[in-house]
Amino acid sequence: MARCLANNGHFFVSDATTLTSYHKTPIFVPQTNAKTECPANGIDNNMMKPRVRFAPSPTGALHIGGLRTALYNYLFARKHGGTFILRIEDTDQGRYVPGAEDYIIEALKWTGLVPDEGVGFGGQNGPYRQSDRKDTYQQYAHALVQSGHAYYAFDTPEALDAQRQSIDNFTYNHTTRDGLSNSLTLGDAASQQRVDAGEPFVIRLKVLPGREIHIQDLIRGSVVFQSSELDDKVLLKADGMPTYHLANIVDDHLMNITHVIRGEEWLPSTAHHVLLYEGFGWSDTMPQFAHLPLIMKPVGNGKLSKRDGAKFGMPVFPLNWKGETDEDSFEGFREAGFLPEAVVNFLALLGWHPGNDQEIFSMEALMEAFTIENIGKSGARFDFEKAKWFNQKYIQALDTEALAARVRPLVAAKGYRTNAEYLEKAVGLMQERATVLPDFVETGYYLFEPVKSYEADAVQKKWNAAMAPFMAELIQVLHDFEPFLTLPLEEMVKKIMQEKGLKPGDVMPLLRIALVGTMKGPAVFDTAVVLGRDETIQRLQTFLQYVVDLQ
RNA sequence: GGUCCGUUCGUCUAGGGGUUAGGACACGUCCCUUUCACGGAUGAAACACGGGUUCGAUUCCCGUACGGACUACCA
Numbered sequence: 001m002a003r004c005l006a007n008n009g010h011f012f013v014s015d016a017t018t019l020t021s022y023h024k025t026p027i028f029v030p031q032t033n034a035k036t037e038c039p040a041n042g043i044d045n046n047m048m049k050p051r052v053r054f055a056p057s058p059t060g061a062l063h064i065g066g067l068r069t070a071l072y073n074y075l076f077a078r079k080h081g082g083t084f085i086l087r088i089e090d091t092d093q094g095r096y097v098p099g100a101e102d103y104i105i106e107a108l109k110w111t112g113l114v115p116d117e118g119v120g121f122g123g124q125n126g127p128y129r130q131s132d133r134k135d136t137y138q139q140y141a142h143a144l145v146q147s148g149h150a151y152y153a154f155d156t157p158e159a160l161d162a163q164r165q166s167i168d169n170f171t172y173n174h175t176t177r178d179g180l181s182n183s184l185t186l187g188d189a190a191s192q193q194r195v196d197a198g199e200p201f202v203i204r205l206k207v208l209p210g211r212e213i214h215i216q217d218l219i220r221g222s223v224v225f226q227s228s229e230l231d232d233k234v235l236l237k238a239d240g241m242p243t244y245h246l247a248n249i250v251d252d253h254l255m256n257i258t259h260v261i262r263g264e265e266w267l268p269s270t271a272h273h274v275l276l277y278e279g280f281g282w283s284d285t286m287p288q289f290a291h292l293p294l295i296m297k298p299v300g301n302g303k304l305s306k307r308d309g310a311k312f313g314m315p316v317f318p319l320n321w322k323g324e325t326d327e328d329s330f331e332g333f334r335e336a337g338f339l340p341e342a343v344v345n346f347l348a349l350l351g352w353h354p355g356n357d358q359e360i361f362s363m364e365a366l367m368e369a370f371t372i373e374n375i376g377k378s379g380a381r382f383d384f385e386k387a388k389w390f391n392q393k394y395i396q397a398l399d400t401e402a403l404a405a406r407v408r409p410l411v412a413a414k415g416y417r418t419n420a421e422y423l424e425k426a427v428g429l430m431q432e433r434a435t436v437l438p439d440f441v442e443t444g445y446y447l448f449e450p451v452k453s454y455e456a457d458a459v460q461k462k463w464n465a466a467m468a469p470f471m472a473e474l475i476q477v478l479h480d481f482e483p484f485l486t487l488p489l490e491e492m493v494k495k496i497m498q499e500k501g502l503k504p505g506d507v508m509p510l511l512r513i514a515l516v517g518t519m520k521g522p523a524v525f526d527t528a529v530v531l532g533r534d535e536t537i538q539r540l541q542t543f544l545q546y547v548v549d550l551q
Numbered sequence: 552g553g554u555c556c557g558u559u560c561g562u563c564u565a566g567g568g569g570u571u572a573g574g575a576c577a578c579g580u581c582c583c584u585u586u587c588a589c590g591g592a593u594g595a596a597a598c599a600c601g602g603g604u605u606c607g608a609u610u611c612c613c614g615u616a617c618g619g620a621c622u623a624c625c626a
Contacts, residue, residue, distance in 0.1 A: 055626090056626090057625080057626045059625080059626075089626065091625090091626080092624095092625055092626065094625085095625065095626080138562090153624090155624095157623080157624060160623090160624085161623095164623095168552080169552065169553065169622090171553095171622075186570050200624090202624050204624095211626085217556095220556070220557090223555070223556080224556075225554075226554085229553075229554055231557095231622080234623080236624085237580060237624040238624055239624075241624090243623090243624070243625080243626085244625075244626050245626095246607080248626095263620090264555095264556070264557090264619085264620060265620055265621065265626090266620095266626090267555065267556065267620075267621080268554065268555055268556085268620070268621040268622075269553095269621075269622095271554095271555090291556085291557090293557080293619095294619070294620070296618095296619080298562085300562095300618080300619095301618080302618095302620095303619075303620075303621085304618075330624090332567095349563070350563070351563090353563085353564060353565070355565080356565085356574090357574045357575075358572080359574085359575060359576095371576090376563090376564075377556080377557060377558095378556090378557050378558065378618090378619090379556095379557075379619060379620090380562090380563065380564090381562060381563075382562095383562050383563060383576070383577090385562080385576060385577055386562075386563065386576050386577085388576095389575085389576055389577090390576095392589095396589075430588095431589095432586090432587095432588055432589045432590095433587065433589080452569090458586095503585090504585055505585055507585095508585060508586075509585080509586070511612095512587095518586090518587090519586050519587075520586060520587040520588080521586070521587060522586095522587080522588085523584090523586085523587095523589085524586085529567085532603080541558045
C-alpha cells in the first residue's frame, strides 16, 4: 500500500516546487512513484533525514504527556540527524489562551528540547503558527471541494445538535448527508450562490462507504478501518479556520513531515487523515504514523489530566502555570524542585524502554538509545514516586558545586545570606538526603538560620541534669579547640565522654538536637564543622539554656 | 451504544513456544551507621480468563472479560 512508501517517495518530491506551484495552480503535487520496501522501524538507510513536528495547541499549560510527545519526537529527530519542528496549532479561536505559547516554548527550553524550526525558532517552512496560515487552508479546502472529495455544508451547529438530540447516535456521514443541507443535496450552483452571498458554511470531507483503510502504525502495526464507519469530518469551520484534521495534513505535507509521532487519542481519526492525503493526491508522500500510549492517572482509570496534579499532590506540568483562578493554576516540576534532566529521564522511560536494564540516561544517551520499536503499546500510569527517585539520583550525581548553583536561587528566595563557599559545604552535607531542591532550604534550613524548635520527645528522652556539666565543659573546650575538623572533634568529644563516664548514646543525640533541633540529618561533627566554631558554640549554649529553662 | 487500541509483580517494564519469568520504583528484613539518608544484601510480589494450534503455551490464533481512547464547526 502507498502508506509504506511514504517516506521514500516523500523525499524525492521537491517541496519548494510544491509550495510555489500551489500559488499559481491549485494544489496537486506531481507524484513520484518511488517504491521500496516499507521499513519496519520507520527509518531506513536510504532515507533522507526525518522531519518531525511537535504540534501543541496553546490552550493552557503544556501537559506532561504533551512534553513526552515532544521528547519522543525530539529524540527521534536527533537520533537520525533530522529536524524537530514546533508548530502551534491555534485554529480554535475560542480556546486560545494568552501566554500558553510562551509557556510551551519555555517548557521546551527548560527540558532542553529546543526545536530546529518553529514559532520562536525560525525556519524555512513557516509560518509555523496555524492562525497565520488561514488562507492556505482555505485554498486547499476549496480545492478539495472542486475535486469532489469535500463539500459545502450549511447546517448550523444548533441544527446538528437538534439532530443528535432526536436521533440516537446521529452522525454526519454517508447515511445522513442526503437529508441535510449541503452542496450534495442543494446542487453546486445553489450552494455556490449561498457561499457567495456570505452565508455561513463549513467544508466537510466526503467519505465514501465501502472500503477498508489500512494504516501501518509504527507502534501498533496494522490497523484497519471501514470507511462506512467514518463520519464526514468538518475540514473548514464557519469562521474560516481549519479543523485540526485539515490543518495538520496540509501543514505536514507542506512542511515535509516524514513521521507523525503523536498521542494515541489521534489513532481513531487517522483514517480520515489517510483519506485526506488521498484526496489531495499526496498518498506517496504521506508521513508514517506512530501513536504513543497514553499517560494514565496514578490510580489507573483514565488518562492523566491537569486536575490530577492537585488531586494527587504532585505536579503534572513542567512549569508553574498561573491561570485566571486558583483552580486553573498549576504547580510545575521545575518549581517543585525537579531537575530538568531528571524529568526528561523519567518521561523517556514512561512508555519507552532501552531494551536493557539501564535506568539513568542523559539526553545524549537517550538520543543514542531511542528507537520507535521500543515504545510500548499500553498506557502507562504516572508514577510520582519514580519521578522523585530519578530526581534524587540526579541530585546525588550532580557535582556539588553545580548543585549549589541550582540551590542558590532557593536560598536567596528565603532571604538567607551566604557565600558560595558556605553554600557548597551546606549543600554537600545535604546532598545525599535530598530528593527535591527545596529540601535543602526546608529540611536543611538549620544550615542557614538558627534552629527553630527542638524535637520535644527526643529532648525529654535524652536530657538529664547530669548532662549539664558535660555540655558546659564541651563549650569551654570548643572555644580554642584546634583543628576544628570532623575527626579531631570526634576524638575530643569521646575523650571528655570517657572522663565523665558517659556513653555515645547519652551524648550524640543531644549534640545533634542542639545543633539541628531534630534527630535526623547529617553526621554531627560534619555539621559542626560546616556551621563553624562560633555557630556551634552558640547553638550549644542556646540549647543548654533551653533545657535549663525547661527544668 | 458504535469504532479503534490495549492487558507480565501494587507501579514502570524485560522476555518470549521448553526460563528458578529478569530489572527498576515502592514495601519488608538484615548489614553499614549510636540519627536520617546514601550504599550493600535479602525477601514477598506477575504472565486476566476460556478455547484452540502444539509433544509443550505466559509467548502464536480465536473468543470472553476488563481497561482505555475516540465518537464537536476542540485539539
